[in-house]
Amino acid sequence: MKKEQLLDLYYQMVLIRRVEERGAELYQAGKIGGFMHLYIGQEAVSTGLIAAREPRDRVITAYRDHGVAINCGISADSVMAELLGKATGMSKGKGGSMHMADTSKNMWGGHAIVGGHLPIAAGFAIGDQYAKNDNITICMFGDGATNIGYFHEALNIAKTWGLRVLWVCENNQYGMGTAVERASAVDEIRQKAEGYGMKNSAVNGMDVMAVYEAAKEAMDFIRKEGQPYFLEINTYRFRGHSMGDPERYRKAKEVKKWQENDPIGIFNKYLLDKKVASRKALDEIEARVEEEVIKAVEFAETSPEPAMEELFTDIYAD
Amino acid sequence: MAKITMREAISQALMEEMDRDPAVFIMGQEVGVWGGTYAVTKGFYDKYGPDRIKDTPIAENAILGGAIGAAMVGQRPVAELMTINFAFSAMDYVVNQAAKLRYMFGGQFMLPLVIRAVGGGGRQLGATHSQTPDAVFAHFPGLKVVSPGTPEDAKGLLKSAIRSNDPILFIEHATMYQVRGEVPEGEYTIPIGKSKIQREGSDVTIVTYCKGLELSMKAADELAKEGIQAEIVDLRTLRPLDMEPVLESFKKTNRAIVVEEGWKSYGVGSEIVSRIYEEAFDYIDAPIIRVAQKEVPLPYNRTLEQAALPQVHDIVAAAKEVLK
Numbered sequence: 035m036k037k038e039q040l041l042d043l044y045y046q047m048v049l050i051r052r053v054e055e056r057g058a059e060l061y062q063a064g065k066i067g068g069f070m071h072l073y074i075g076q077e078a079v080s081t082g083l084i085a086a087r088e089p090r091d092r093v094i095t096a097y098r099d100h101g102v103a104i105n106c107g108i109s110a111d112s113v114m115a116e117l118l119g120k121a122t123g124m125s126k127g128k129g130g131s132m133h134m135a136d137t138s139k140n141m142w143g144g145h146a147i148v149g150g151h152l153p154i155a156a157g158f159a160i161g162d163q164y165a166k167n168d169n170i171t172i173c174m175f176g177d178g179a180t181n182i183g184y185f186h187e188a189l190n191i192a193k194t195w196g197l198r199v200l201w202v203c204e205n206n207q208y209g210m211g212t213a214v215e216r217a218s219a220v221d222e223i224r225q226k227a228e229g230y231g232m233k234n235s236a237v238n239g240m241d242v243m244a245v246y247e248a249a250k251e252a253m254d255f256i257r258k259e260g261q262p263y264f265l266e267i268n269t270y271r272f273r274g275h276s277m278g279d280p281e282r283y284r285k286a287k288e289v290k291k292w293q294e295n296d297p298i299g300i301f302n303k304y305l306l307d308k309k310v311a312s313r314k315a316l317d318e319i320e321a322r323v324e325e326e327v328i329k330a331v332e333f334a335e336t337s338p339e340p341a342m343e344e345l346f347t348d349i350y351a352d
Numbered sequence: 353m354a355k356i357t358m359r360e361a362i363s364q365a366l367m368e369e370m371d372r373d374p375a376v377f378i379m380g381q382e383v384g385v386w387g388g389t390y391a392v393t394k395g396f397y398d399k400y401g402p403d404r405i406k407d408t409p410i411a412e413n414a415i416l417g418g419a420i421g422a423a424m425v426g427q428r429p430v431a432e433l434m435t436i437n438f439a440f441s442a443m444d445y446v447v448n449q450a451a452k453l454r455y456m457f458g459g460q461f462m463l464p465l466v467i468r469a470v471g472g473g474g475r476q477l478g479a480t481h482s483q484t485p486d487a488v489f490a491h492f493p494g495l496k497v498v499s500p501g502t503p504e505d506a507k508g509l510l511k512s513a514i515r516s517n518d519p520i521l522f523i524e525h526a527t528m529y530q531v532r533g534e535v536p537e538g539e540y541t542i543p544i545g546k547s548k549i550q551r552e553g554s555d556v557t558i559v560t561y562c563k564g565l566e567l568s569m570k571a572a573d574e575l576a577k578e579g580i581q582a583e584i585v586d587l588r589t590l591r592p593l594d595m596e597p598v599l600e601s602f603k604k605t606n607r608a609i610v611v612e613e614g615w616k617s618y619g620v621g622s623e624i625v626s627r628i629y630e631e632a633f634d635y636i637d638a639p640i641i642r643v644a645q646k647e648v649p650l651p652y653n654r655t656l657e658q659a660a661l662p663q664v665h666d667i668v669a670a671a672k673e674v675l676k
């Protein structure tokens with residue numbers, strides 16, 4: 035990877051972190067409502083993954099979607115505006131935190147029914163197969179989502195029909211308060227793909243370069259072979275499941291241990307060790323992000339509410 | 353009488369029935385270690401342990417299908433759906449299996465199942481997480497649908513539901529867990545399938561249930577200030593529907609509105625209005641008005657969402673309209 039590209043990945047990861055830290059404050063202040071699920075701790079996953087895609091490849095994910103949105107090139111302004119439910123958000127304030135999408139950037143949402151978007155991802159690939167192109171659909175979901183029927187139906191049809199989907203399980207060790215081993219028959223989740231005869235691997239999700247390499251390899255395979263691939267990415271969410279999680283199910287010590295493996299810290303060190311950038315250059319990136327986030331909050335706060343007529347638009351196309 | 357919250361009332365009902373009958377157990381997502389998404393089962397896991405408080409995977413079909421099977425072989429499961437919206441992920445089990453198995457096999461077994469589900473909008477959760485699809489479920493014979501509007505009713509009805517030998521969908525409202533109300537001391541149950549007059553009045557009948565009751569009570573206070581006495585009939589059970597108190601009230605007031613949180617088309621109000629036309633046509637003095645949700649999926653934005661949901665002022669306006 036070129037230096038500029040590496041620094042861009044660093045920029046994206048820091049931007050996700052700061053947007054969410056500000057988002058959490060705005061939530062506490064009552065300016066954001068509904069459910070908000072933070073990606074803090076998991077930034078390396080979507081950053082590494084999406085860096086490996088071609089712009090024509092589609093991305094679809096669950097409700098923990100702010101990071102994915104930013105990695106797909108949606109602006110911090112737009113993300114912040116959607117969080118505040120403003121007309122300038124990418125979903126016009128109708129979707130909120132869980133429903134960020136910008137199909138012009140091949141970001142197809144933000145889906146809040148656990149596992150519900152997996153068969154839809156298979157459907158994107160059915161559409162692409164029908165159109166005889168070799169686009170890939172990157173479908174991200176949590177460990178908890180692999181226990182629902184949707185997951186199994188989607189993987190089965192993907193392998194049977196030779197669909198170009200990169201299935202990405204973000205194993206952050208918990209589905210809400212339920213640890214993987216309390217809910218899943220196998221705790222190495224890629225074994226489920228094994229059951230469908232699907233090529234698979236696992237990677238450390240705290241290391242953005244490792245994620246990027248694994249995704250690149252998987253996508254080369256998918257493109258060439260016209261087959262799906264299953265990638266398990268091991269990671270951890272540093273914050274609660276959503277805002278207002280009492281976190282009775284895990285120990286502070288465990289959280290602290292993972293936080294010592296901060297993906298941003300790891301990548302910062304990598305860039306310094308490999309002499310890709312000086313500390314000053316990285317500080318500058320962080321300063322640039324600070325400014326961008328301040329501007330995004332200002333943009334969102336001064337943006338108009340959606341007009342009352344918007345209640346009745348977008349229901350039907352005809 | 354003690355004043356407790358809806359949350360406490362539901363929690364007490366569950367605990368009392370678990371203590372009373374060892375066949376009762378709870379299964380659902382985050383009911384145990386977490387203590388229930390809405391803290392209804394807080395403390396249950398420590399008291400009853402993992403055999404009776406089962407934290408399930410995110411697998412609505414396995415939860416409902418599993419509970420149906422356990423009920424068929426003699427247990428009394430209370431299956432919890434984190435929200436009623438997730439019933440759609442397992443719709444077959446609610447309307448095609450639970451509602452039909454006993455009938456189809458000539459009554460060879462009972463199906464003593466309670467599905468507790470949290471419904472309702474108003475929390476900015478977006479279109480898929482904010483629905484009030486009660487009427488959809490009430491459409492199916494074989495299923496009973498209960499949706500209380502006060503802590504007293506919630507406790508008494510849930511206890512009856514757990515003791516009932518039939519599958520019952522018990523719908524709670526996500527914004528009502530903090531609602532406080534008087535609850536009788538000691539043991540009591542309330543029969544399923546009985547509507548209740550929650551407030552007496554002589555000018556106009558308001559037929560409603562669940563969240564609609566909370567709103568209608570406030571609307572009745574407003575109307576009273578203007579000298580209009582509204583009588584409020586709380587359905588409490590949508591199927592089997594008890595029209596007696598509704599018709600009795602209507603024959604007195606000759607004017608009615610129906611208030612529900614769900615969509616108007618093909619809704620609870622549509623059913624109530626039809627029944628009044630069928631059974632009390634001669635008593636109708638004015639067209640009956642339905643107050644319901646605007647016909648849109650609920651948006652995230654707070655102002656828009658509130659505009660789509662029925663409000664107290666909508667009820668007041670509708671009551672005045674039928675009195676014109």
Ligand SMILES: Cc1ncc(C[n+]2csc(CCOP(=O)(O)OP(=O)(O)O)c2C)c(N)n1
Binds near residue numbers: 210
């Ligand atoms: C069908 C369905 N059931 C339950 C829920 C409630 N719910 C939302 S997120 C979640 C946990 C999901 O865990 P996981 O897939 O591991 O994703 P993570 O939140 O860890 O990113 C649950 C149970 C839902 N949204 N949809």
Ligand SMILES: [Mg+2]
Binds near residue numbers: 178204206207209
């Ligand atoms: Mg998870």
